[in-house]
Amino acid sequence: MTDLVIDVEGLVKHYGSTHALDGLDLRVEAGTIAGFLGPNGAGKSTTIRVLLGLHRATAGRARLFGRDPFADAVDLHRRLAYVPGDVTLWPRLTGGEIVDLLLGMRGVRSAPRREEMLQRFELDPTRRASTYSKGNRQKVALVAAFAADTDLLVLDEPTSGLDPLMEAQFQRCTQEAADRGTTVLLSSHILAEVQELCDTVTIVRAGRTVLAGRLDELRSVTRSRLVATIASGAEGLGEVEGVHDLEVDGDRVTCTIDDAVTAEVVAAVARLRPTALTVEPPSLEELFLRQYGSDVLDQGA
């Protein structure tokens, strides 16, 4: 049996008549980076608030390290670091003071990477929080999260407001943490970031999980996309087994192909002497949009 750090099943949360969560499932194994995707209002932050013991679930099961996140909040929080998507700070304290404050409240005695993280995120610790921009406020929470070892990182859209250089720095830090054995829950809108970092993804919509699994497995059940430039056209390609959605626009040929017959299809295309050929596995964006696209169609029907 695998070691589940986060184990959520059939989670329901109602705020009065609003159903924020409606049977959400989320499993994160120890040592993995889990992507948590969904549009605004899908219930990502609510799930995280339940996992942090801030909100109480209406029904369903939520376990963190096998324990009750509400009852055992303080003990559990010694093992995790949290970065919210919109970090608000104490305006009169300095960035350095707040980093130490957050570390201290987590029960961290020594933070070996504090100075390193301040440098890597280019954060001036002597400036007062009231003078920080949104990106700098995010950095304060990120520095505190990465400065000391932790068993779990809970990141709720952590890179909002960061520039591309800092975004890349964040990805490196997250990967390094994972290499040290830290489990990561990364809620994000930035699909490239999730695709780059995550081992598994969970896609939620309207308070429910609509797709979950290892990223490579999810990709394999979906067809790859083939794009070729063939002067002679796509003669006979439509009859090859495993080729779908064939479109020909002048010399530009596109189709989707089943993974199992990739070799045969490519060989068939090669016989047509293409001047350019790319075969790409489905991007996360395609997975994501396909999920929402079909739901939108379902609703329309």
Place this chain on the structure above:
Amino acid sequence: MTSTAWAGTGALCRLAFATERRWILGTFVVFLGTYVATAAQIRQIAPTVGDRVGLQGTIAQTPGFRVLLGPFEHTAEIGGATLWRVGVFMLAVAGMLAAACVVRQTRRAEEQGQAELVGATAVGRLAPLAAGLVTAAALTVAAALGVAGGLVLGAGSGATDAAAAGAQVVVVGLATAGLAAVAAQLAQAARSALGMTAGVLLAAYAVRGAADVRHSDAVQWLTPFGWAAQVDPFGEDRWYPLGVAALATASLVALAVVLRGRRDVGAGLIAPGPGRPDGPRLGAPIPLTLRLERRAGVVWLVGLAAFGVFVGSLVPTVVRLGSAEGGLAEALRRLGGAGALTDVFVSAMASIGALVVTSWGVAVVTRHHADEAGGRLEQLLAAAVSRRAVLLAPAVVAVAGVLPALAVTGLAIGLSGGDLGDALAASVVQAPAVWVVIAIAVLGQALGGRWTAMAWGGVVVATAVGQIGAAVGLPEWAQQASPFTHVPGVPADPFTLAPELVLSAVAALLLVASVLVVHRRDVPR
């Protein structure tokens, strides 16, 4: 300065009025109520011209009262006495409310980012400043109408005198709004801008007080309070100080406009200096509360000590009064119970000091709600800190701070004129009542949402019932609603332990209830 800098002022004013409406209405109601209630109090304390002339010749002559309230000049009407009793103080309140209005619409909006959003639309650079000044002017007029209405309704004053009293508010309100407009360009944080304005206004108040003690009219022209005094309601009813104030305000606004042209959105001309790069001792809720409340706490303590010195300096006058005045002595006795006049006075003043301490405590406790609404609480609770610890840290600091704060007040009274032992005892016995109101505030924070309003509700009830209740003849059962009514009136009355223990137990129960309910709800609510 091009005319486009003011573009969109109209639209922005409508937006500003939408957010400032409740402040404007609230200001009108509070000013009206204060003047009606004060007039009623004067009717009780000094109903005849003879009583008021007696006040004028005795207590109003003391330096303490001249500094605090200004000279008592017009005794013929209740309205003149009412204006003496609260007039100058309420001018300062109106000024600060107008200043807060300007700062909210300018510096606060920049701090929170709305200014950037609005600035990106077809709205000029100076439009927020204009909107702030327009709403501040409206608030000032609302305060002036409250004063005039209160004098007409409560004191039966004539329209001209009431209007002149309102004009005084306009003089100080506009000038302070202009001051705030400049401060909002200098400081980078809204809080600093407001603090800067308050500092200048307080200095002006002190200069006016010193000038009133020394009877030096020339110095009076230095401050808006002096211009307001020139209006002289119930006397000459002059109107030209309105012109002086308008000129001063226009100059300050012009300065603010020039300064605004020289800076970027969000930037201040005085940038805060660098602070500590680390905070090794902040990693627990109580040290964090202490760090955040440190500066404000010192300001409150200095204020309490100043209040104590003022009260102590009055004691010799009260001793002299004891043998003479009928009406005033009677009223003071009614405020505090039976006993020698000095003892009653010290006891009554100690309970006012205790209300100030209560306000400090409640301000500390409500930090919990501010942190919850601001999203900071979520980050603390996501760390290894329990809800109980986060809720109780400000409560512990407030409860523990009560005794030292009361002791400082008592010591200041005792060392500056009263009997040291009596003054200290009179102040310290108030502690359990203060704890009860603080504990009510804690329960409000624990319940969250709109229950947090309980915090200041408790202070308002304690003030209204405890301080004004007896003076306006509130029925006995209603007076019992304030915990301060149950505290023994030491030194006028003998000390009794039972009410002290009962009040402490009530406070403890409320705190226990708070801890229980805070574990039952969602955070943030």
